Amino acid sequence: MNDPFQPSVEPAQRYLAEPFFSSIDFMRQELTRVPITQAMGLDIVHFDGDCLQLCAPLTPNINDKQTAFGGSLVSMALITGWTWLVLQMQQHHCVEADVVIAECQNRFLRPVRSDYFSELAFRKGREGDMSAAWDRFHHIYQRKGRARLILDVQLYDQDLKPVMMLQGRYAATRRQRSE
Numbered sequence: 001m002n003d004p005f006q007p008s009v010e011p012a013q014r015y016l017a018e019p020f021f022s023s024i025d026f027m028r029q030e031l032t033r034v035p036i037t038q039a040m041g042l043d044i045v046h047f048d049g050d051c052l053q054l055c056a057p058l059t060p061n062i063n064d065k066q067t068a069f070g071g072s073l074v075s076m077a078l079i080t081g082w083t084w085l086v087l088q089m090q091q092h093h094c095v096e097a098d099v100v101i102a103e104c105q106n107r108f109l110r111p112v113r114s115d116y117f118s119e120l121a122f123r124k125g126r127e128g129d130m131s132a133a134w135d136r137f138h139h140i141y142q143r144k145g146r147a148r149l150i151l152d153v154q155l156y157d158q159d160l161k162p163v164m165m166l167q168g169r170y171a172a173t174r175r176q177r178s179e
Helices: 018-032 035-040 070-091 130-144
Strands: 043-047 051-056 097-108 116-121 146-157 162-174
Touching (some): 018 043, 035 070, 051 070, 070 097, 070 162
Antiparallel strands (some): 051 116, 097 162, 146 162
16 A cells, blocks of 8 residues: 555656646646746646646745745645646546535645645555546536545655645536537
8 A cells, every 4th residue: 555645756756748748738828827826836747647746946935934834835735636637637538627626624744844746646546446436526527517526635845754635625517618
């Protein structure tokens, strides 16, 4: 079983798998339209169809204690879950979906004194098998035009120490076509 506190891919092994270049380019464009992502300096550093990692520099996200602002950490985690779900919807030809966060819980583990990154890894075969959850979500979305999915996002500092965990319930709804 994978340790949920260890990233799936070390930041030094950053790459964007070839089949996903166009999706990543699209998502980078989408993220530039969200003012907070520009202010935070967020970037997609890894996506292979299952695992997504974003990174952020400490400097624009620093607080009065010279650590990362908690609001920046939560924002990054929420955006990671949203980005992962949008990319999954694109891969499954559900491009007409609007994805939003419905609710979340987070836990801060330690102060962040360095650049940091987030990860959402679609781990098959672990407890609470994500592939079964994804299949249920996708089936309900196809049938009803709306569905919810719980996603876990972890944040790490540059030494790969876990700094925050977020569990979010994301909702996708089919966009109504204008006539």
